[in-house]
Amino acid sequence: MRHQDHAETNLLDPRLLRLFDALFATGSVTKAAEKLGQSQPTISIWLARLRKELDDPLFVRSADGMLPTPRAEALIGTARQALEMLRRLAELRTDFDPTTAKRRFAICMTDGSHVTLLPSILAHVRRVAPRVRIEATLIGADTPRMLQSGEADLALGYISDLDAGHFQQALFPQDWVCLANAKHARIRDRITVKEFRREAHVLIRSGTGHQLLAGALQEQRMVLDVALELPGFLGLPAIVGTTDLIATLPRHIGETLAHYYGLRVLNCPLAIAEFTVKQYWHARFHHDPASQWLRGVCAELFQQQEVRGLHRSSRSRKRRPRDLQSQGSAR
Known part of the structure; x- marks a missing residue:
């Protein structure tokens, strides 16, 4: 574990690698600072860290600028390869093109x-x-x-x-609606609470909607005359469209079924919690x-x-x- 921790502490900060490359290319602290968009004091701090990490001066001042030491010349190729790999890693992204994707x-x-x-x-x-x-x-x-x-x-x-x-x-x-046969003998454009209690119902025992409906019935102490229970919506339009049963369900599914099968949509008179x-x-x-x-x-x-x-x-x-x-x- 100690060996692993020591190895991790020796990993170079990518900013130091970029500084190494910039100094080698420009031979100038001022130009390296401009290239990296940093202040000269910051570059000086980074250079001190880089020298400590690599245990070498790396660059020495001369009349011709900052000249690389032999160790810097030996390491520049590896440093630039590392920078290129980091660039590729940063650019690597699997875009999704729906026109050609197969999945x-x-x-x-x-x-x-x-x-x-x-x-x-x-x-x-x-x-x-x-x-x-x-x-x-x-x-x-x-x-x-x-x-x-x-x-x-x-x-x-x-x-x-x-x-x-x-x-x-x-x-x-989503709020709630009731579905009824378009030719229902007793229900026309609206349904009252009294009529809701009186009519026979078909219940859909599916999803969270059923739980909300059951909770509302229990809270309001209302017992419905349930003539039929279904595990899902398959068959519901045919049942409602050929009987006098009432179905209570979320508005989106209710209006969709009514549109396709010619059923009557009524605002639900029972207070049932809405959901999203x-x-x-x-x-x-x-x-x-x-x-x-x-x-x-x-x-x-x-x-x-x-x-x-x-x-x-x-x-x-x-x-x-x-x-x-x-x-x-x-x-």
Whole structure:
């Protein structure tokens, strides 16, 4: 361990390497200072450090300027090679070109998002990134681990409690609506609380939305006449469109299903907590160009001005993430 620590302390500061190169090229402390954008006192301090590190004067004053010692002449080639490697390392960046990229993105989402979000994402990707493949994965308790490991690139939806190390960006707010058959015998343009209690319902036991609805019913001590429970949104339009059952669900999915299947959209009379649909990703991939591109696509397609913002989860305040707007907009 001591040998390793000693070796690490002998690593040269890149600024000293740049000074070595500048002094060798110019033979002048003044010109080296100008080249490096530093003051002469700073250059003098750096030169003293460099001489100490390499245990040699390296440059001596003469009528012709600062002349290199034999050790400086022996080391300049290695120093310049090291500087070139550092430049290449700094410039090394794998850019993501959607027009030519061939890769798979895995996005965690609810089955409702398959109807509301996925078509727009897929249409955009097919248009601008024809060789990119999208895989929709179910959002759930394992989603944070999948984002951290890279098994999933992004999660779209609402996650109420997120582990530290994840970023989140708001996309759009959600309130609640009721769906009814367009020819419903008793329900027309609105539904009252009394009618809501009286009618038979179909419940969707899927996602955080179901938990919010169940919480609101419990808080308001309301027991619904539930005629049917479904594990997801598949089949819901056919059920509502051929029966007198009422479905209560978030507005985006409700309005989308109503548009495609000719159902009636009603403002929900029950007070249910609103929420915000967000996109989530792990800090490991925050600066990854491919991940940035995908997040930019989702922000461009779905983000609304009133919910713009970027947050990163905090281990000490999991339920109220610390605002990281200083990091800039998510990309």
